[in-house]
Amino acid sequence: MPFLDHAAPPKTLRILGAAMLAAGLLAGCGSSHDDEELTPTTLALEKIGSYNGGKVGAAEITAFDAASKRLFVVNGANGTVDVLDLSTPSAPKLVGTINVSGLGAGVNSVAVHDGLVALAIEAAPKTNPGTVAFYNAADLKLVNSVKVGALPDMLTFTPDGRTLLVANEGEPNSYGLADSSDPEGSVSVITVNRGGTPTVATADFRAFNGQEAALRAQGIRIYGPGASAAQDFEPEYIATSEDGRTAYVTLQENNAVAIVDVATAKVTAIKPLGTKNHNLAGMGLDASDEDGGTNTNSGTPAVRIAPQPVKGMYLPDAIARFTVDGSTYLITANEGDARADWPGFNEETRVRTHCSAGLDPALFGDAANLILDSNLGRLRITTTPNGGSTGKNAAGQCTELYSFGARSFSIWDSNLSRVYDSGDEFERKTVSLPNAQFNASNDNNTLDSRSPAKGPEPEGVAVGRFGKKTYAFIGLERVGGVMVYDVSKPSAASFVTYLNTRTNDTGDLGPEGLTLIPADKSPNSKPLLIVGNEVSGTTAILQLNLSY
Numbered sequence: 001m002p003f004l005d006h007a008a009p010p011k012t013l014r015i016l017g018a019a020m021l022a023a024g025l026l027a028g029c030g031s032s033h034d035d036e037e038l039t040p041t042t043l044a045l046e047k048i049g050s051y052n053g054g055k056v057g058a059a060e061i062t063a064f065d066a067a068s069k070r071l072f073v074v075n076g077a078n079g080t081v082d083v084l085d086l087s088t089p090s091a092p093k094l095v096g097t098i099n100v101s102g103l104g105a106g107v108n109s110v111a112v113h114d115g116l117v118a119l120a121i122e123a124a125p126k127t128n129p130g131t132v133a134f135y136n137a138a139d140l141k142l143v144n145s146v147k148v149g150a151l152p153d154m155l156t157f158t159p160d161g162r163t164l165l166v167a168n169e170g171e172p173n174s175y176g177l178a179d180s181s182d183p184e185g186s187v188s189v190i191t192v193n194r195g196g197t198p199t200v201a202t203a204d205f206r207a208f209n210g211q212e213a214a215l216r217a218q219g220i221r222i223y224g225p226g227a228s229a230a231q232d233f234e235p236e237y238i239a240t241s242e243d244g245r246t247a248y249v250t251l252q253e254n255n256a257v258a259i260v261d262v263a264t265a266k267v268t269a270i271k272p273l274g275t276k277n278h279n280l281a282g283m284g285l286d287a288s289d290e291d292g293g294t295n296t297n298s299g300t301p302a303v304r305i306a307p308q309p310v311k312g313m314y315l316p317d318a319i320a321r322f323t324v325d326g327s328t329y330l331i332t333a334n335e336g337d338a339r340a341d342w343p344g345f346n347e348e349t350r351v352r353t354h355c356s357a358g359l360d361p362a363l364f365g366d367a368a369n370l371i372l373d374s375n376l377g378r379l380r381i382t383t384t385p386n387g388g389s390t391g392k393n394a395a396g397q398c399t400e401l402y403s404f405g406a407r408s409f410s411i412w413d414s415n416l417s418r419v420y421d422s423g424d425e426f427e428r429k430t431v432s433l434p435n436a437q438f439n440a441s442n443d444n445n446t447l448d449s450r451s452p453a454k455g456p457e458p459e460g461v462a463v464g465r466f467g468k469k470t471y472a473f474i475g476l477e478r479v480g481g482v483m484v485y486d487v488s489k490p491s492a493a494s495f496v497t498y499l500n501t502r503t504n505d506t507g508d509l510g511p512e513g514l515t516l517i518p519a520d521k522s523p524n525s526k527p528l529l530i531v532g533n534e535v536s537g538t539t540a541i542l543q544l545n546l547s548y
Helices: 212-217 373-377
Strands: 018-021 025-029 042-052 062-065 070-075 080-085 093-098 106-113 116-122 129-136 142-150 152-157 163-168 186-191 199-204 235-240 246-251 256-261 266-272 275-277 311-313 319-324 327-333 348-350 380-382 402-404 409-413 418-421 458-466 469-476 482-486 494-499 511-517 528-533 538-547
Touching (some): 062 511, 070 093, 142 163, 186 235
Parallel strands (some): 311 402
Antiparallel strands (some): 116 129, 235 246, 256 266, 348 380, 409 418, 458 469
16 A cells, blocks of 8 residues: 655656666666756656566566566576566566576576676575576577676676676675685676677675775774685675766675776775764664563563664665766665574674673663663674674673664765765654554564564665656665655755555565666656565566656
């Protein structure tokens, strides 16, 4: 059901200047034809179609080919790609499947450029080098394949389609065990060579080995037990500059962004993202699922969004690029991620468990009560903010609390200085949904269940330009739905609308990837937003109705 601040009738107008990065990301936009286009006053989202993959994980990352009118959907449940005919967006139909069993264990991401489909395929085991395979969109025939780094997790074409960039996450299988393997993270830079043989160059992080202490001092998290910088950096998502010469790569677990020179396939810089002060007005959070009580360890679920003495690590997943007045800006979906499922290492804990000696009363007001479950005691935090640091004093009392993710999206300039953060708006705007409980998860409809963790958990982001306005679309992985913001003034972005198409425990659950289809590429000549919903296995077709 919708939760809309603005309703608008549909209009058929062409969008110019939207350059789409496949795998659900519109990485950049700019147009020399703005004066020829009308600028909308606002927009509304309308669900017009859906395809049900039939099982959990059947819809993750999506990409669209305009010529064939085919939508390519990563089916994580089967390790394949479902190919949908989107010529009638209200009624997508399955017309084929790409099976990669002969090339690897399964598909993690998909990108499309002018009829060429690229797939990121992980190996078995995942710590071995992965594969990128190219297919024709029209007939699904394999064109070529190349080897890349371990666990290729996301890939995208540069705007001209000549280069394909691949984020090789290089996750370990474990830490400190006899069979532990921790491959290096990297970015593969593939020269596509249509009609010829693709070539691969690798942007690695080996030049940063030996600099771990200096990098940590800058705020870059390097903390995997025994890991070098090159092993610890895990590329997650990529956005490119408008000219395709520079790539911005999120290093999610490291709370940083790497900058890559595409021509030379070199990492030129790593930028720390810092932390969010949740103790400021407008930057608060709901920190507990037992906050219905007062200073207790046995409270009940309730909505209590407030400033808290907690530092949020941004830990972004998706990243998108856009331009305003010739300046480059980046948007991050600040999902958060913990190394919590690796044999041999688990950084995730709760405040009351981690701070068993209490909070330092010199730094935390009302420390004795603040640590209780109805306040901060239930909040999930890290035991390892950065390297060997624990955030404790000599007496074992906690001096700092670091939570996962910022429950927001942020806008950064090209030097990765933050110019905007959406604060606690995502939680505040999902308090009274008619179709889902506040901070419910994507596999339940339980009030407050995600409050001690990462809240709504923003994951996917896409951006598009409409006339002289630029809009950002942010998917909320847990409670569901898509937030829309006007980011035309990057330092003063403003909320536009929100659409959530779940119905309690059913409907569209777990938005993973977003793909924006401009009107001039759309089968029905109207801009569309495609949402792959991982938990429900459904692909939702949303129409952007522009109001003038």
